[in-house]
Amino acid sequence: MSDRKNRENRTVTLKCPGCGGELIWNAEAALFYCSWCGSDYTEGETSAFAEPSGEDSRENDKAGEDTGKYTSDADYYVCGSCGAEIICGPNTAALFCCYCNNPVALKGRLEGDYRPDMIIPFQVSRRQAEAIFRAQCIKRHFLPRDFLSDSTLEKMTGLYVPFWLCDCDTDAYIIADATEVVHKVDKKKSVLITRTYNIDRAARFKYMGIPADSSARISDELMDAIEPYDYRFFREFEKIFLSGYFCERYDVDKRQVFPRVKKRVEEGAGEMLLAEFRQYDSVKIKSQKTRIYNSHWRYVLLPVWFMTYTHHGKRYSFAMNGQTGKFAGEFPVSWFKMILCGTAVAIAVGVACYLGAL
Numbered sequence: 627m628s629d630r631k632n633r634e635n636r637t638v639t640l641k642c643p644g645c646g647g648e649l650i651w652n653a654e655a656a657l658f659y660c661s662w663c664g665s666d667y668t669e670g671e672t673s674a675f676a677e678p679s680g681e682d683s684r685e686n687d688k689a690g691e692d693t694g695k696y697t698s699d700a701d702y703y704v705c706g707s708c709g710a711e712i713i714c715g716p717n718t719a720a721l722f723c724c725y726c727n728n729p730v731a732l733k734g735r736l737e738g739d740y741r742p743d744m745i746i747p748f749q750v751s752r753r754q755a756e757a758i759f760r761a762q763c764i765k766r767h768f769l770p771r772d773f774l775s776d777s778t779l780e781k782m783t784g785l786y787v788p789f790w791l792c793d794c795d796t797d798a799y800i801i802a803d804a805t806e807v808v809h810k811v812d813k814k815k816s817v818l819i820t821r822t823y824n825i826d827r828a829a830r831f832k833y834m835g836i837p838a839d840s841s842a843r844i845s846d847e848l849m850d851a852i853e854p855y856d857y858r859f860f861r862e863f864e865k866i867f868l869s870g871y872f873c874e875r876y877d878v879d880k881r882q883v884f885p886r887v888k889k890r891v892e893e894g895a896g897e898m899l900l901a902e903f904r905q906y907d908s909v910k911i912k913s914q915k916t917r918i919y920n921s922h923w924r925y926v927l928l929p930v931w932f933m934t935y936t937h938h939g940k941r942y943s944f945a946m947n948g949q950t951g952k953f954a955g956e957f958p959v960s961w962f963k964m965i966l967c968g969t970a971v972a973i974a975v976g977v978a979c980y981l982g983a984l
Contacts, residue, residue, distance in 0.1 A: 640672055640729075640869045648729055650870030653748035653948070658869065672866050703732050717841070720786070720865075720873035731868045740875045741925075742863040746855055748784060748871065748929040748948045755782060755931040758951050759944070768959045770937055778935060784948060786868060786927040787844060788876040792836045792887045794921040798895035799828045800914045804906035823906070827899045836890055837928075838883040840876035845943065846886065851954035852947040855928055859949065863927065873927065880923050892916045 640649035642660035649658040649672060657666045703714070714721055719735040736742065750758070756779050763774055772778060801824075808819040835857055839849040861867070895916055903909045929948025934941055937958040944955030 640866060642667075648869070650729055651747060651867055653751040654754065656747070656749070658866070669864070669866065703730070705730060717875050717877050718873070719875045720868035720871060722872070729868075729870045731865045731873070735875055736863075736865065736873075742788070742927045743924045744860040745786065745863045745867050745927040746857075746859050746929055746949055747861060747867045749859070750929075750931065750946065750948050750951050752782065752784065752931075754951065755784075755946055755948075758946060758953060759933070762953055763957075766957055770958055773935065773937075773958065779933075781935070782931055782933040784871040785930050785932055786871055786873040787849065787930045788840045788874055789849075789926050789928050790838050790840050790876070790880055790883050790887075791924045791926055792838070792880075792884075792921055793834050793924075794832075794836070794887075794891065794918050796831045796833060796891050796895055797828070797917045797919075798831065798892075798899060798915070799826070800896065800899045800911060801826045802903065802909050802911045804903055804910075805908045806905070807907045825903065825906075825909075827902050829895070829899060831891075831895055831898070833891060833894070835924075836887050838886045840878040840883060840925075841874050842877050844874075845945075848943060848945045848954055849930070852930065852945050852950075852952045855947065855949055860926070871929070876925065888916070888918060891918055 640658065642649055642665055649660055649667065652659045652666070655666065657668060658672045659666050714732065717735075718732065719740075720729070720731045722729055759779070759782070760774060763769055804823045804825050806821045806823070808821065810817045810819060837849075837853065837855070839846060892914070896911075896914055900909060900911075931946040931948055933944045933955075935944070935958065936942070940958070942956055942958050944953070946953045
């Protein structure tokens, strides 16, 4: 097996220098903490002792030789904590060992073209995410009984989602028909006068950081719903921030997400140009042209809490912004609870009518 394959099959873990336990990113304190001895470390302190595990080991050699027994869209790595072989998909960059629960960043998965430029670390912890999720459910009385069970909440997963951010200059031009209704009143009568205008507007805009998620298996609509992120909290990418969370690398390139970015630019530019027509009573757009140029792309990782729930064969997906806590998702409905509630209301109305007739 080649040296390159050896390097790619190594894992990167963060070990506590005091006790050797695994270090995990604490979103609330913005520190790395050890679950064994309770020690806290800053980003600068952890960078000094983040090391790849399993270098030049026979286990790695064996793993590389045996990869043929797995499908082409899967790979596996050797856990630096317990030595287990961790099976993962081709775009997984960080995960947990299913045997010892050791947080693992997969070496080689975020290198070269796949190395992100920046990352926003999680600022909403798991405890806070569960509290936000429960608060969203309080007013929903027809949720299935087991929806807020501990087993369901255990499925909540912190994931760094790959995004493309686009900076660009835009020339926008719009032509429209506008009407203005004028109400005139004299001593004898009231008159409504409708005036029609042919109008046009042109402007140049500069957009910064238009986001588009770049994972094919993640819902674009769900990601759009939990925006925005505060870009002031971007950090230069370091693997140490992945400790304790899952991570995906992109499998949708810039060319593929460009139509989505262009649509957002056109909609945004159109709204700003239409704001210039507020003095008219109605505006009908006849044509709109948008030209995008000087585009610059950045590849980033953004934090998201995910949870899925299956009810009567239908899968429900929920997402939460791992920085702001903004929540999105469709809630399931328990028809048993709805029928029970409807029956109770019908009985109450019937009793009230009977007593009123006495």
